[in-house]
Amino acid sequence: MTEGVFSEKHQVLFYETDRTKETTVGMLVNILMLASQDQSIALGLTEEKINALGYGWVITQHLIEIVRMPKYGEQITIFTKADSYNRYFCYRDFWIESQQGERLAKMHSVFVLMDQQKRKIARVLDELIDPYNCEYSAKVERMPDPKRLAQGRQLPAKQYRVRFMDIDSNQHVNNVHYFDWMIDGLSEDFLLRHKLLKMNIKYKREVHYGEMVESATEIDEAKLESFHVIKTVQGESCRARCLWQKRTM
Amino acid sequence: MTEGVFSEKHQVLFYETDRTKETTVGMLVNILMLASQDQSIALGLTEEKINALGYGWVITQHLIEIVRMPKYGEQITIFTKADSYNRYFCYRDFWIESQQGERLAKMHSVFVLMDQQKRKIARVLDELIDPYNCEYSAKVERMPDPKRLAQGRQLPAKQYRVRFMDIDSNQHVNNVHYFDWMIDGLSEDFLLRHKLLKMNIKYKREVHYGEMVESATEIDEAKLESFHVIKTVQGESCRARCLWQKRTM
The missing domain is CATH 3.10.129.10 (Hotdog Thioesterase)
Structure with missing residues (x-):
């Protein structure tokens, strides 16, 4: 396994799909997030533990690319890797592969740590990021803003x-x-x-x-x-x- | 395994639960229905095959009893058994057990076969019920109607x-x-x-x-x-x- 990559299998359930028998985009994101939740649990960094410290992880942005949506009944593998972080932002990659190893979708996400009392973004704590084996980089990624359409x-x-x-x-x-x-x-x-x-x-x-x-x-x-x-x-x-x-x- | 009983394991996902970290009742029913869907697939009686014959299964009633709702992350086993049928109605039981074998919830459901062209209830076809190893009984079950409250x-x-x-x-x-x-x-x-x-x-x-x-x-x-x-x-x-x-x- 590539270092720091966490993966798990998932079979697409009927209630994760719509009329087209493919997962909805919302469910695709839920399914991707299973991997980061389960990685956090595996590393002992549960939601409860982070909340007990007075913090919570909050997602600020997702960039999603879809080759094809997973289908009802399909056996897929979900992957995630905490990619890099700086003082305030953590970047995480997600992707899904079919049983044949075809990459079906990927997602790049930005997480921030929220101070639950102050309701403000907190500096990333070493103890909450080190276990993910994630690279520190002072550079803040320039993620494009979702822009209004020119001719909408x-x-x-x-x-x-x-x-x-x-x-x-x-x-x-x-x-x-x-x-x-x-x-x-x-x-x-x-x-x-x-x-x-x-x-x-x-x-x-x-x-x-x-x-x-x-x-x-x-x-x-x-x-x-x-x-x-x-x-x-x-x-x-x-x-x-x-x-x-x-x-x- | 008891005759005709189909079972499968399921781990409760975060998006199947609400703020209380327990499954919502809607998701509980979805989870229970996984077993009947997968049993039908295992018996070769897929939705597609039944639709191709011009029919569809429709649920008319569920009686649900909950000891406790499954919790986020919990490993459960879902069971189902096609209980009995008569000319028009099929009765099916569902239940969920915890890893310790505790029964968490059960459901008794009524299915009818719908003629998709006529949009009317059809007589149950032998070829669609025989594989479930289900008992024929001429008696129609008297299921209570959900009644208005006396003091609502x-x-x-x-x-x-x-x-x-x-x-x-x-x-x-x-x-x-x-x-x-x-x-x-x-x-x-x-x-x-x-x-x-x-x-x-x-x-x-x-x-x-x-x-x-x-x-x-x-x-x-x-x-x-x-x-x-x-x-x-x-x-x-x-x-x-x-x-x-x-x-x-």
Whole structure:
């Protein structure tokens, strides 16, 4: 095994897929995150332990690239590696391979450590990063911001309420809901005829139980790009840009 | 292994649990259904094969009893057995055991065969039931209807839109959503302070992509019972009655 790479197998369950029998992008991200959760547990750095120190890991950005979505029933292997870190940011890579060793999807993610009392980003603690065998690099990565479309057509915004069961065992709105709120802004026809190639999603502010969120969507059907913003009355919570491809069948 | 009993192992994933780190009831039902899906696949009676014959299995009722919900990370075993059938109804049992062999939950479910062209219930076909090694009994089970509460207090109804990703690889609104729509009608305070002991849920009519559903909730806080109805403009889609218990911690 390559140094610092953690992997685990997963069989895609029916409730992780949609009508196309492929995983939704939200579930893809949940599945990828299984690997980092289980790596943390294997290293003794559980959520509970980090919370007991007064901290929590928070994701600020994901860059996702999809060759093809895993299918219902498919046996996949999830990989993750804590790539590098600096004073405030930790970079982590994720990828999924099919049983034939084909790379199906990858994700590059930014994690920060949150001081739970001060509700502010904390400096990365050595004791929380050393066990991952991760490289220190003073350089802060320049991740592209998800940008508004030059020629976007606005689609009708949709409203969602954050529900009790949307908050998962990490005490955050589960990833899948942000993705669902965004993807649901696109039409059925578009979703059946296209597949997601790339997604850049950046989180700005947590939303909480009971809040109403608005999901606004822009689309450029020529370039097959979409842009998504999730807002609450408090302001912008999350934005993303997607690149799509026509399905051949 | 007891005759006709199918079982499989499952480890509870973080996104199958809520804030309490226990599976939601919707996810519990999804997890239970894994066993019947995988049994059908093992017997060569896949969804595709049944659809190709012009039929589909539809669930009309679940009776659920919970000793305790499976927890995040817990290794469980799911069991299922096709119990008996008559001309139109098939009865199936499900249960979950912990690693120590403790029974955590059980479910008794009614399945019917739907003629996909006529959109009507069809007579159970021998070729679709024989492989399950299931007993024929002319007697139709008298399952209790989920009844309105005698002393129920009406809570504010909530609206939900059926989204693209709510339709799963079986081409139906995934179970988890009906349960989420119902449970979300109860207050945060109630959900944190109580646990579900029993649920009787009866489906009347499928809801479709794009439809708006209304979830209406009644509660009797003395008897710790709740009653739930899911409606669309077409009428009632689903109703359920729940029995709750105060959490000790």
